[in-house]
Amino acid sequence: MAAVTFSDVSKTFPDGTTAVSDLDLETEDGEFMVFVGPSGCGKTTALRMVAGLEEISGGEIRIGDRVVNEVSPKDRDVAMVFQTYALYPHLTVYDNIAFSLKLRKEKKEHIDKRVREAARTLGLEPFLDRKPRALSGGQRQRVAMGRAIVREPQAFLMDEPLSNLDAKLRVQMRAEISRLQRTLGVTTIYVTHDQVEAMTMGDRVAVMRKGELQQVAPPQELYDHPLNLFVGGFIGSPAMNLLEATLERSNGGLSAALGDQRLSLGEEALAARPALKRYEGQKVVLGLRPEHLEDAALVTDAPADKRLQGEIELTEALGSELMVHLKVAAPPAVTEEVKELAADIGADVAAELEEAKGEQQTTVVGRFSAESNVKEGETTEVAVDTRALHFFDVESGLGIYDETKGATR
C-alpha cells in the first residue's frame, strides 16, 4: 500500500484538448479518495494516468516514493476496476480472478488459496466455474472487484464501477466497496460522477471541473463550506438552490433582496462570513440548501424577515419528508458554473434556466417535514434557516467567507 501523489500533473491529448491541468493532490496511504465532477471534467483521465493507460503530459505522479511517469502499467502494481468491468469473456470467474497471479507465476496452491479467499469475501464461491456472460451485472461487478483485491496492490483505481448497476444494487455495492476498502486498508482512488457516491464513500472528495481541481475535502466540509459556486451546486442532492440576490443594509443588519422579498441575515451569518460586509449594495449568488427550507406553518417562531413566499408547483411525498418545488419571484443565478451544472443534468434543464432568468422566476426545492399540508397550486410561506445560507461572488464564483479565505477583490 502506498500514497498516490499528483504533482502539477497535466494531460493534453494529441488533438490539443487539455483534459487535466496542474493537478496537485496527495492521496494518503490507505485513504479512500473520490474524484467527482461532471462528465468531461478530467477525472477519468487523471485515474488512467495513475494506471499508466494514459501518458502524462506534464508533472509527476508518484505511487509511494516511486515516480511512475515512465513505468509501464504492468509494473505499477495498481489494480483497476473498470466501468464495464472488462472481465475476460473466455475465462471462468476463477481464472479471471487468478489471471494476475498466474502472470506472476505464483504457486498453484497459493493462487488457489487467494482466489478462494477473495471469492468468499465477495460471495462468489458458487460461481467460480462460470463464464462472465452467465453472471448478472452485480456478480460481474464482484468479479471485477475480486480481480483487484486478489492482487493486494499498492492502490485500487476504480472508474465508475457502479454506474452500470441498477439503483438498488448500487446502494448495496456502495456499502460493500466501502467496507472492503476499510478492511483491506488499500489506498483507493474512486472516480464517479455521482455526488451521492462521492459523499458516502470518500474519506476525502476531490471535485473537478474542466480539468481543474476545485476543492479537496472530507465530504461534510465540502458540503458545509464549498469553496466556490461549482462545488456548492454540484455537491448535495437535491442540489443547492441558487438565486441572484442583492445585499442591502436594513435595520442595522444586512439583508438579501430576492426580487421584492427580503431575507434578513442576522448576526450569526455575518459573524461566520465577515467578508459579506464588503458586498453591501452588490449582487451576490445566494445558495439555499433544500433542507434549510421548511413550511412556515410548521415553524412556530419564524420571523417575517426570514420567510420567502412562493407558489407550489409540485410536491413529491417521500414518506419521511416532502419535496416541494416552489416558484419564487426572484431571478435565478445564471453564471458559467450554474450553466455548466445545468447542462450536466440535461440540455432541457439548461434551457429552462435561461427561461427562468427571463421571467425573473426561480424554482426552489425545499425539503419539508412530512407533516406539511401544502398543496400544489397554493401560494405558501417558507421559513428559511438564514444561518445556513451560502454566498458566492457573482464574478469569480468563489464562496464569500472571511477576509483571508474565499473571495477577495
Add this chain to the structure above:
Amino acid sequence: MSSQPVPGPVGRPRGRALPSIFKKQGWQGLLFISPALLLLGLLVVYPMVRTIMLSFADTRANLKFRRWVGFDNFERLFTRDRGFFDHDTFPPEGALVNNLRWVVVYSVVSIGLGLLIAVLAARVRYESILKAIIFIPMAISATAVAIIWKFVYDPDPKIGSLNAVLNTDLSWLGRTDTVNYALIFAYVWASTGFAMVVLSAALKGIPEEIIEAARTDGANEWAIFRRIQFPLLSLPLAVVTVWLVINVIKLFDIIFVMTGGGPGGASEVIAFTMYDETFGNGEGGYGATIAVVMLIMIIPLMIWNISRFRSERVVT
C-alpha cells in the same frame, strides 16, 4: 409437475406440434417460395444428383450415360490411379496427397501471416494503408494472379524477378521439388489479405478495456496476445480456416494457368484431375467420381461451420 392444465400460447392448439409451413400457409406459402425452390433445384440439387449418378456410371466421350458400373470408378480412383493416389511410394503421392499438402501448408501460412499482420498492423499509425496494400491481391482474379507469378518464377532472370533477386536461373515451376511450394506461395500472397481482414476486424471487436485490464493486471504484450487476444479470436480463426480449407480443396485455376498440372503431374490437385479426366480424357463418369470425393471432403467442414455459427455467438 403440476397437474393443473397450463394454457398454451394463444392461437396454437396445445399438445400439437407446430404445423409445417405448408399446412399453416397452404398453397400460398408454397407459391411464394417456389421461385427460390425452382432455382435451387435447377442449379444446385439437380447437378449434384446428376453428378452422384454419373459417378456410378461409364460415359461416352460426350458425357452421355453409357452403363452402370457400380463402385468401379471409386475402386479405380483409390487403387489403380497413380496420378490421383499413389500408395506404392512412401510417403504416398498423387493429386490427393498433393492437395492435402496444400491444405496444411497453405492454410497454416495464410492464417499465420494474416494473424501476424493483423496484430502488428494495429500498432502502426498507417494501419489502414498497410492493410489496403495487403488486401489488394484479393481484388485480382486468380487467373491474373497466376500470370503475375508465372512471370515472377520465370527461369530467365531478365523476366523472372525471383531469379533476378536471387541471381539464379532456376525453373521454379519446372522442378518437382519446388513447383508446389512456388504455387502455394503465390496463392498465399493472393489470400493472406482475406485472413488478415477478417482477423483484424475480430481483433478490433475485442473491447479496449479488456486489453487495458490485462495490462494493469501485469500482462506484457505477448501475454496479452497469447492469453487474451488469441483465445478470443478462436471463432473467427476457425471460420477463416474452414473457409480457406474449403477453397483449397476446390483449388483449380492457378494450377491450370501456371503449370497445367506439370511437370509430369507433380502439381496436380483433386479439382485439376477432375477437369482433366472429364474434359481431357472424356471420362465424365470418372470425373464425376472425383467430384463426389471432393464433395465428401467438403461437406463435414460445411456442417461444422454452419453448426458452429448457430450454436455460438462471438463472445465479444
